[in-house]
Structures are given as C-alpha cells and as structure tokens.
Amino acid sequence: MVSINYATREVSCKIVYYGPGLSGKTTNLQYVHSKVPAETKGKLISLATDADRTLYFDFLPINIGTINGFATKFQLYTVPGQVYYNATRKLVLRGVDGIVFVADSQPDKMDENIESLNNLKENLLEYGYKLEELPIVIQYNKQDLPGVLSQEKMHAALNPTNWPEYNASATEGFGIFDTLKCILKLVLDRARTGSSPSQPDKPVAQPAAVAASVPQPQAAAPVQPVWTQPQAAPTAPSWQTQPVEPARPAAAAQAPAYQPQPQAPEEAPAYYREAASAPQETSSPAYRPFPGNTVEEEEKMRINHHPIGLYNSGRIPRPGPEVLERQAPPQAQAAAAPGGSAADMPRMAPSLKVDKTHKKRPFWKRLFGIQ
Amino acid sequence: MSDDALIIYEEEIERIDSLLTKLLKGAEAKCALLVDKDGHLITRQGFTHSLDTTALAALLAGSFASTKEIARLVGETEFSVLFHQGKKDHIHMSIVGERSILAVIFDDRTTIGMVRLYAKETADDLARIFTSMNNRSRHDRPEVTADFAASAGDKLDDIFKD
Numbered sequence: 001m002v003s004i005n006y007a008t009r010e011v012s013c014k015i016v017y018y019g020p021g022l023s024g025k026t027t028n029l030q031y032v033h034s035k036v037p038a039e040t041k042g043k044l045i046s047l048a049t050d051a052d053r054t055l056y057f058d059f060l061p062i063n064i065g066t067i068n069g070f071a072t073k074f075q076l077y078t079v080p081g082q083v084y085y086n087a088t089r090k091l092v093l094r095g096v097d098g099i100v101f102v103a104d105s106q107p108d109k110m111d112e113n114i115e116s117l118n119n120l121k122e123n124l125l126e127y128g129y130k131l132e133e134l135p136i137v138i139q140y141n142k143q144d145l146p147g148v149l150s151q152e153k154m155h156a157a158l159n160p161t162n163w164p165e166y167n168a169s170a171t172e173g174f175g176i177f178d179t180l181k182c183i184l185k186l187v188l189d190r191a192r193t194g195s196s197p198s199q200p201d202k203p204v205a206q207p208a209a210v211a212a213s214v215p216q217p218q219a220a221a222p223v224q225p226v227w228t229q230p231q232a233a234p235t236a237p238s239w240q241t242q243p244v245e246p247a248r249p250a251a252a253a254q255a256p257a258y259q260p261q262p263q264a265p266e267e268a269p270a271y272y273r274e275a276a277s278a279p280q281e282t283s284s285p286a287y288r289p290f291p292g293n294t295v296e297e298e299e300k301m302r303i304n305h306h307p308i309g310l311y312n313s314g315r316i317p318r319p320g321p322e323v324l325e326r327q328a329p330p331q332a333q334a335a336a337a338p339g340g341s342a343a344d345m346p347r348m349a350p351s352l353k354v355d356k357t358h359k360k361r362p363f364w365k366r367l368f369g370i371q
Numbered sequence: 372m373s374d375d376a377l378i379i380y381e382e383e384i385e386r387i388d389s390l391l392t393k394l395l396k397g398a399e400a401k402c403a404l405l406v407d408k409d410g411h412l413i414t415r416q417g418f419t420h421s422l423d424t425t426a427l428a429a430l431l432a433g434s435f436a437s438t439k440e441i442a443r444l445v446g447e448t449e450f451s452v453l454f455h456q457g458k459k460d461h462i463h464m465s466i467v468g469e470r471s472i473l474a475v476i477f478d479d480r481t482t483i484g485m486v487r488l489y490a491k492e493t494a495d496d497l498a499r500i501f502t503s504m505n506n507r508s509r510h511d512r513p514e515v516t517a518d519f520a521a522s523a524g525d526k527l528d529d530i531f532k533d
Contacts, residue, residue, distance in 0.1 A: 003377040003411035007384035011519075012411045032531075040530055045426050047433075056433060061425045064530055067522045075410060075429060091436040095409025177531035184527055188519040191376075 001095050002191040004070075012073045013187050014095055018120050019102035020112035021053075021081030024141040027170035028102060029060050029078055032180060035173070040064065054080040057092045064184075074184060081116070090123045098135040098187035100179055102170075103158055105140045105148035113158055135186035136163045139179045144169035377407055377470070383504060384414055390496050391416035398489040400477035401460070405497070406431050408470050417476075431464060431474050454483065463487060467494045468501040 003012040017025040026046065033044040042061035049055050058078040063071065079089040101120065103113045121131045140154045149157075151167055159165055164182050168175025365371075391403045395417050402417030404424060412428035439449040453464040463486045464474045473494055477486050 001376045001409065003379075003407055003409070003413075005379045005384070005413070007379060007381045007414070014409055014411075035533070036530055042425055043423060045430065056437070059426065059429045061429075064523065064526055067519060067526065072519075072523065073425075075425075077429075087440055088437065091433070091440060094436060095407070095411075173533060177533060181527045181531050185524065188523050191519055 002097055002187075004191075009070050010073060011067075011070045011191060012075065013097040013184075013191060014075045014077065015098045015100065015183055015187060016092055016096045017076065017078040017100045017102055018089075018093075018116065019079075019081055019141075020104060020109065020116040021083075023081060023102045023104040023109070023113075023116075024170040025078040025081065025102045026054055026058050028100070028139075028141075028168075028176055028179075029058050029076055031170055031173050031176050032062075032076065033060055035177070036062065053082070054078055055085075056080065056088050067188075072188070074187075083115070083119075086119065086123070089119075090126065093120075093123050093127060096124075096129070096134070097190070098183045099137075100183050101136060101138045101158075101163075102141050103138060103154060105142045105154060106145065107147070107149055110149070110157055117158060132161065135183060135190060137179050137183040137186070138163050138165045139168045139175065140165065141168050141170055141175075143167045143175070144172045377409075377411065377413070379413060379504070383500060386500055387414055387497060388416055390493050390500075394475065394489045394493040398475065398477065398486045399481040400475045400486055400489075402476050404428065404431070404474045404476075405467070406472045406474060408432055408435065408472060413471060427474075431462075431472060435464065435466075435472050452487070463490055465490050465494050468498040471497070471501065473497065 001014075004010075005012070017028055019025050026048075029044060033041055040063055042063070045059040046054070047056035047058070057080070058076075060076040062074045062076060064074065065072065077092050079085075079092045081089075099120070101117065124131055124134065138159050140149075140151055142148055151165070155165060164186075166175045166179045166182070168179060170176060387405060391405065391414070394400070395403055400417065402415065402419045402422070404415045404419070404427065405413040406428040407413055410429040410432035412424055415424055435453065438453055442449045449466070451466045453462075455462040455464075460476055460478050461483070462474055462476050463483065464472055467473045473490060475486050475490055
C-alpha cells in the first residue's frame with residue numbers, strides 16, 4: 001500500500017515484477033538501473049544465489065523527484081521465479097501497489113507463464129487482494145529472440161482482461177521503460193488518500209499514446225502501440241470504479257505468541273468419577289462399578305475416601321458450589337483479558353512438581369507406630 | 372487498498388521521533404529506525420547518515436517477513452523480537468503494533484539487555500500512537516494526490532528515456 005509521510009513530504013509505492021523463472025525480471029531491473037540518471041536511483045540490491053538466480057528479491061529504489069510538493073519514491077522489487085520459491089515469492093507481494101507481469105515469449109515457456117499467473121492470483125488472494133483490482137501491466141519479454149510467439153498469441157493466452165501490455169526485450173532494452181512508465185502512472189493514479197476511488201470517466205493513463213510517442217528500436221515489429229484496450233470500453237477496469245476493500249486475512253489480527261490455555265480443572269480421581277456417574281448408569285444392567293462391588297459400597301467408599309465426601313456424609317455443612325469449583329489461576333485470568341499486557345509477556349511452562357501438602361510421617365514414627 | 376495506506380502526519384512523527392530519541396539516550400544505542408512491514412521507512416533517529424536507510428528498511432522488512440514464515444512453520448504466529456549480532460554492531464528488531472518494526476542499531480558501549488528493555492518500553496508507547504492513528508476518522512485525510520499521475524507524466528518521460 002502507498003505510504004504517505006506528511007512530515008518528510010514523501011510518497012512511497014511498491015511495485016513488484018512477477019513472472020516465471022528466467023523470464024527476465026531481474027534483467028528488467030538491471031536495465032532500469034543502468035539507464036536512469038544517478039540522482040534518481042538508489043543501489044540495486046540483489047539477494048541472489050551463487051549462480052545469480054534470485055533467492056529472495058531484488059530491490060531498486062527510484063526517486064522521481066517532487067510531484068505536487070511530495071518527493072515521490074518507488075520501490076521496485078522482483079520475486080524469485082522458480083516454482084519451489086513460492087514461500088519467499090509470496091512475502092515480497094505484501095503491501096504491493098502495482099505489478100508488472102514479465103512473461104517469457106518463447107513458445108515452450110507458455111505453460112510456465114500461465115502457471116505463474118495463476119500462482120500470482122493465489123498469492124494475492126492470500127493477502128486479500130484481487131488480481132482484477134490491482135494495477136497490472138503485462139510485458140512480453142524476449143521479443144528479440146527468433147521464433148518467439150507474436151503479441152496476438154501471447155495476448156490470447158495471457159491477457160483476457162486487457163491489461164496494458166508491451167513487447168519488450170530486457171537485454172536489448174526496448175519496451176522496458178514503457179512498461180515501467182505505464183505501471184508508475186497507474187499506481188500514482190491510485191495513490192489517493194481519500195476514500196473516493198478514481199473517477200471512472202477519466203482514463204488512468206494513455207500507454208498507447210506513450211508507446212506511440214517513444215520510437216521503438218525494433219521497427220520490424222508489426223504492432224507497436226501494443227496496449228490494445230479500446231478507449232470506448234463500456235466499463236472502466238474494476239480498480240477504477242470500486243474502492244478496494246482489502247479483506248485482511250485473519251492472521252493480520254496478530255494473536256499473542258503464547259496463548260495460555262484456560263486451565264481445565266484437573267480430572268477427579270477415577271473412583272470419584274465412577275461414583276458420581278453411578279445413578280445414571282445403574283439403570284444399565286451391564287454396569288458394574290468395580291468387579292464385585294455394589295453401588296452402596298461404592299458410595300460408602302466415596303464418602304470415606306474423598307475430602308468432599310465429608311460434606312456428603314452430612315457431618316459438616318456443605319459449602320456452596322463457588323467454593324468447591326476450582327478457581328482459575330490469576331495468571332490465566334489476566335491473560336484472558338483482551339489487550340492485557342500480561343498476555344504478551346513470555347511465561348514459564350506450568351510446573352509439573354507435585355504440591356506436597358501433607359508431610360509423610362518419618363520412618364521411625366511409622367516403624368514404632370507413633371502418631 | 373487505498374484505505375489501508377500508511378499515512379503519517381507531522382505531529383505523529385514528532386511524537387515518534389521524541390520517543391526514539393529517548394530510547395537512544397536511555398539505551399545508549401547508535402540509531403533507531405521505524406520501518407513499515409511492507410519495507411517503507413517511517414522515520415529514523417540517531418547516526419544514520421552513513422547508512423542507506425531505504426535499502427536497510429526494505430531488507431529489515433524482508434528479514435522479518437521470512438522470519439515470520441519460519442515462525443509459522445514451527446507453529447508460532449510470529450517471532451516478536453529478532454537480534455542480529457555482529458563483530459562490532461548489532462541490530463535488535465522488535466514488532467510495534469501490527470504493521471511496524473522498530474530496529475535499533477547499537478555497539479558494545481551498551482548491552483543487549485538495556486536495548487531490549489528500552490525497546491520494549493518504546494514499542495509499547497509507539498503501539499499506542501499507531502492505535503490512535505488507526506482510529507483517526509478517514510474524513511480528515513486530505514487528498515494530496517489528486518492529479519498525481521498527470522503531474523508525473525512529463526517527469527517520467529524525462530527520466531525514463533532510452
């Protein structure tokens with residue numbers, strides 16, 4: 001999400017380059033880094049493996065200067081493309097403002113493109129974003145290679161919803177800046193602080209015009225202004241018409257790391273449980289409390305052996321249930337209170353030590369029978 | 372998502388900065404950064420001139436995000452404190468509220484215990500500020516970026532030319 005800082009008068013947006021492995025996301029960033037003026041760019045940070053494959057993300061901050069009195073900064077991220085890096089790929093998408101999908105135009109990579117697009121959709125959904133509501137630009141990369149699929153074929157396979165799309169070659173450098181400019185404009189237009197969405201009557205950006213105004217080095221490409229979205233589209237894209245209500249996953253409500261379970265009262269001794277449930281179960285002919293025992297004997301044993309049995313025998317008055325109920329320990333009560341700071345504190349595990357309430361008679365007393 | 376945007380005003384930054392300064396004095400640390408979990412730097416205090424704070428913010432947030440995933444794998448929601456020990460300088464990171472990270476960089480002039488103590492106190496105070504920020508009604512958020520895209524157009528063409 002866009003970060004707006006009134007104190008330093010800065011607006012900061014996050015743009016993620018997504019796509020299958022080896023489709024040229026990092027190369028995109030490297031090209032941008034090599035071409036933009038030095039005062040605009042920050043350091044390109046690459047968290048990559050020894051073989052130069054992205055491990056976590058590449059990061060390139062870009063400061064395009066002051067717009068409407070606000071220093072406007074973009075953070076360009078790439079994700080690792082390999083399928084098995086999905087965990088880290090998902091992390092990079094957190095708080096994304098705009099996505100550039102870099103597709104590989106080679107025919108044998110089409111399955112990977114589609115898989116990656118589906119994966120993007122899934123990962124965004126986990127953050128509560130919808131693919132249709134985010135600004136997305138799709139880039140058909142590697143158009144300089146021989147035998148690649150044409151833009152029409154790529155469009156038919158990957159872009160049914162008519163996102164802005166560009167032919168590009170990250171190694172030769174065409175189409176890279178068009179893609180970037182388009183996504184930056186889309187993101188900036190959405191970077192509104194108020195609750196009102198963009199006006200649907202106002203076109204967000206005119207990438208077709210942008211693409212036409214910048215002469216493309218590849219003259220052989222038949223269709224150059226590649227954004228095919230018709231101006232007379234009956235409905236504006238959904239991100240223009242609807243305020244986006246991100247449904248935060250439940251995990252966002254951070255539960256405290258340690259949640260003490262409300263301590264269940266300890267189970268009563270087996271013989272007590274049996275006797276307590278006896279009245280119901282005696283109706284069943286199969287019930288036998290203990291081998292050879294009758295219900296009356298059980299009852300007598302319960303009275304004589306359990307402390308509460310004293311009350312049942314009628315020798316002393318029985319206290320109310322609130323006294324007999326086991327009180328939850330004060331710790332658990334404090335933790336159960338919502339927002340209590342005690343819940344955040346790390347707590348020791350409950351002690352397993354048995355509470356010795358009565359002392360055993362010494363050996364010599366027992367030996368000689370002295371009380 | 373525009374409702375979710377992180378918006379910070381001067382008076383909040385002043386309060387946050389004064390808390391961070393107090394933390395630095397109390398714990399005798401070198402500098403403190405407050406970072407959004409998305410990787411945006413919110414504010415910084417102390418000796419940060421030699422640091423690339425933008426990149427640092429992005430990497431700290433990334434580090435926290437991956438640690439959170441590790442936590443989930445071992446059955447925790449997240450690890451609320453992270454500590455990196457170096458030869459001279461060390462970093463102590465802790466979670467503030469729901470969406471920010473407080474990172475304190477310190478060296479051997481102080482101890483991890485002191486930093487931890489003060490960072491905990493500061494994080495609690497900051498969390499309170501963030502809660503009040505969240506409760507602020509959406510009506511008093513002015514539209515600053517009304518025609519941002521239009522104003523940015525020429526500038527973008529200037530910067531990004533082949």
